[in-house]
Amino acid sequence: MAKKQLEINIEKFNEKGVGIAFNGNGTKIVISRAIIGDKILAELNKKRKGYIKARILKVIEPSKNRINPKCKSFEICGGCSWQNLEYSEQLKQKEKLVIKNFEDYIKKTNLKLYPIFPAKEIFEYRNKMEFSFSQNQKKTMYLGLIMLGGRFVVDIERCFLANEWFSNVLKEVKTWWERCDFSAYNFFNGEGFLRTLTLKEGKNTKDKMVVLTTSTSTTLDEEQKRDFISSIIKAIGSDNNLSIYLNEQRAKKGEKTTFELTKLFGKDFIKEDLYIKVDKSKIKLSFQIGPHSFFQPNTIQAQNLYSLAINYLNLEEIKDKVIFDLYSGTGTIGMILAKFVKKVIAIEINQDSCNQAKDNLKLNNINNFEMINGDVSLILDEILKDKNFEKPHLIVIDPPRGGLSLEAIENILKILPKNILYISCNPKTQARDIKILTENGYQLKILHPIDQFAQTFHIENIAVLENTL
Template sequence: MKESVCCIQRFHKKGYGTGKSPGFSKPLHVIGGVIGDELIVEVKTKQRAFIKQITHLSPYRTVPKCSHAPSCGGCSWQQVDYLFQLEQKQQRVHELFACFIKEQFILKSILSCDQIWQYRNKMEFSFSQDRSGQQFLGLIFAGSRGHVFNLQECWLVSVWFSSVVAQVRLWWKQSGLSAYRLDNTGSLRTLIVRQSLSTSDRLVMLTVSGRPEYALNKQQIQQFIQKILLTAPEPEKVSIFLRIQQAIKGQPTQFFEMHLHGPDHMLEKLNIEGKTLTFKISPTSFFQPNPRQAEKLFSSALQAIQGPKKHILDLYAGTATLSIVFAKIADRVTAIELNPHAVFDAKVNKELNHIKNLEIICGDVGSKVQELKNDPDFIFPDLVIVDPPRTGLDGKAIKALLELRPQEILYISCNPVTQAHDIQLLMPKGYQLVLLQPVDQFPHTVHIETIALLRLF
């Protein structure tokens, strides 16, 4: 590897420090670099480098808590002062939406996170093995192509997560099993760990290969359960699942779940504007990974809307969290979600929170909207809520929005890049962006959540 000098001038979209270096025509992306750093780096590829020595400390640099920083790909900004993280995220949102800024547009200041450590309620860890058979269970190295390191600690979650990883690693060594490989051999794929921040519920799910020759036997499964229970202060409240992932070439991947121990779900609670709401979370259902900050997110979204509304339509509804939050300002709410497991949880959540004005529909957003429109009794929504995956709205969803033409669209996004792209498609059809609220859901990472309100003019 070649050594070079590099002065960090900005951040890469993945959080790396970026700067020019003598002898290189393109800027270098330095893992762990901070704006204002002067560094001696080792250049691994044409543009990627690692810090060998810091010759001048950035005023925005701080000491990370975690021993894995900055090489861990889980969070790239532990070495960046938190207030500077917020400034960088606010600036990023401003740059992405600069072309939308008009007199009626309000870009609010980013909502900071009160708890910047141990804020997550879910992590997914990977199993891996090298050619010599050495075992790795943890997260992915930053800048690597899927290389896993053995995780010892993680400051984004409670210490229980690390205890689970340690016990599963011991079980793995004794089990005789191998990690799953891309050639569809091996058994162990991923380990998902969840812990409620408002109840004592915990959940662990081991994902394994669906090939019969790599199946776990009864003894291996029982030993896995026992290792997990060793970590728990209340073993009876730990939900344990085995998920079988069947990947057959030329066919859609299938998943099968086995409930091994404890309750078949966990509960999480959110306090939204003084009201406590309870949500059931199944092992594969999506729920906001930072519940305390989700309370700020949902409260802010609710405050952006001037109620009451006759009909709110919630697309990509998941477990109907937003539908339940917004039911208080609507005569009627309709939620559409494709995942049947999430729909089942949504219906339970509706009952748990005594919501009477919510209808939950399972199916594809585009086709279900068409079915609703063809119903003679259908009341067109005056507000549509969308909270899509990172890829943004698909063509069917955009088409559905334009056909429904609600007076307002509330677009919540975990990826402001795709959100800006989608809003650009909606604006020529009469919509204007009137409010944008950035939210810091994930301190020490580059990720930004944004609430956008569009209004039909």
């Protein structure tokens, strides 16, 4: 039976930047790639879970903020969500989301809400991309990004989120794949060989890394390895500052996934430098990045994020104090602050990130930094049991999207630092947690959103709190 068609007007975005309209009965219609102000002829699916999913058949009247996307695959690729929306409007929408979540504080308190900090580079800003290999039943080869909806892979000719060399490598690896004719790994049945191609770049150093991840169903022979390396060098045009790895992933049901890394070419690590502006001076930190290392995906905006956040702190007040860096990842924020305080104690659950942090502490000659591996709430429990623990003046928190656990908040409230710097990629959970903190003696002083991911709905938000008890 043919699906129902309907003319709809897009009224708002949901939290994932997807267009929302309503039909005559008031039922919500959710439609990807539609933007506020569009009048659209939509094809409707059946109502499920209280709403209707739809797709654009025709844009009858485009929104005044609609622009032509740069990327040919934008309509189907899951990488960008807002390439068809004017950048100034992307910023407005992100700011609106922060305001919506913090409405109460904005109305009731003398909170300082700064306008969103925009990105200068709205394309080619990413320093890392992960592309997937895939094949359909006819064995057609696809190498690119996961499609909107998450099931298939879109063949990508040119991804504008990263520098052009990423796309050149993609093209050459695809040709290499056609020559050696391996099968792509199939996530649904666990069969096949080629899984992903991860490309990384030091934006400030121009170092480049290529990681080919495979299953263990077969192996590359020496000739195929040499051919792979030549393809990469051909695509990049030089072998300077290049590192190539083979990463064999062993995944068995019920067993822990393991990886076996073989360096095929070049250096063990690539390097990235960060330049952080503090007052009128600039400090430089260097980071080693390996095949499995985490690093903030937008180097330039990470520099701006950390510079903004640190300039909201009273560095004179913390200069001979202990501070905590919770959910520290590889310890970047703590390492910057270590230059200005007596000691940093960082807590991070991921062992690899902790090891990486330790390497980077050595690289930057930082000696007043203790890295603890474990769950924030449990480690804080232990710290609190120690009667002699030195109370931190400042706690920095940068948790995953889910925000803080209740136990973590309770422990932070027991410690009661003078200031909390809460950086978040999810204003909803950030506002939820800050509500509890403000009900227990903290005042929200500063909010400053920053755009780290142009062309997507993602947002980063800096919040500074002060204990008023």
